[in-house]
Amino acid sequence: MIWLRSLLFTVAFYLYSTIVALLMAPLLLGPRAGVSAALTLYGKGVAVLLRVIAGIRFEVRGLENLPKGAALVAGKHHAFFDIFGCFTVMPSACFVLKKELSWLPFVGWYASKANMIVVDRSAHSTALRKLVRDAKDRFTEARQLVIFPEGTRKAPGDAPDYKPGIAALYRELEMPVVPLALNTGCHWPAHGFKRYPGTIIFEFLPAIPAGLKRGEFMRELESRLETASNALIAESAR
Numbered sequence: 181m182i183w184l185r186s187l188l189f190t191v192a193f194y195l196y197s198t199i200v201a202l203l204m205a206p207l208l209l210g211p212r213a214g215v216s217a218a219l220t221l222y223g224k225g226v227a228v229l230l231r232v233i234a235g236i237r238f239e240v241r242g243l244e245n246l247p248k249g250a251a252l253v254a255g256k257h258h259a260f261f262d263i264f265g266c267f268t269v270m271p272s273a274c275f276v277l278k279k280e281l282s283w284l285p286f287v288g289w290y291a292s293k294a295n296m297i298v299v300d301r302s303a304h305s306t307a308l309r310k311l312v313r314d315a316k317d318r319f320t321e322a323r324q325l326v327i328f329p330e331g332t333r334k335a336p337g338d339a340p341d342y343k344p345g346i347a348a349l350y351r352e353l354e355m356p357v358v359p360l361a362l363n364t365g366c367h368w369p370a371h372g373f374k375r376y377p378g379t380i381i382f383e384f385l386p387a388i389p390a391g392l393k394r395g396e397f398m399r400e401l402e403s404r405l406e407t408a409s410n411a412l413i414a415e416s417a418r
Contacts, residue, residue, distance in 0.1 A: 258365030361408030
């Protein structure tokens with residue numbers, strides 16, 4: 181049954197994504213707000229497909245910890261749904277994307293129109309300076325910046341590997357960081373097409389205050405994210 185439902189979901193997901201991508205094309209000629217609104221609706225549509233076809237519900241906790249205006253959110257990253265899910269609760273979300281994604285048709289076009297931040301990870305210090313500069317620019321629009329500190333998807337239980345980008349943003353922007361714990365990988369693994377019934381949970385944790393030293397901040401971020409995400413993973417296993 182899981183195999184069949186996963187297959188049906190995969191077909192429906194790519195068909196739905198293709199249709200939405202084509203229908204959204206005229207929005208590329210308009211203001212950013214149009215694309216942002218469409219991405220929010222798209223994310224909600226993916227959540228509906230998950231629930232109806234794959235038997236996977238989507239729950240968000242801790243929204244009281246998420247500021248209404250400009251915010252810096254650092255989240256775990258298990259699956260593509262981490263992006264779709266964020267769109268449903270942060271309509272003006274701005275993601276930090278690796279450069280390779282900007283080359284993809286439609287994905288790159290909409291990311292550019294939505295004014296996402298594209299980073300060339302091979303550029304090292306130059307990339308960090310651009311990341312900070314672009315983040316400051318996005319915050320002039322009171323947007324919520326989402327970064328995945330490990331830089332790529334990780335399977336539940338994998339050893340953490342936090343990159344320096346979030347530390348640079350924390351230091352230069354001098355603002356709190358809201359950790360986002362999740363268990364997406366228990367139901368939408370990073371690899372393979374099987375989708376496992378249950379509940380995907382996003383949990384926004386209390387913000388880490390600004391002003392900590394780099395090492396202290398990184399330890400605090402990793403501790404909070406890993407502890408909370410592991411608790412959600414354990415909850416999924418029950």
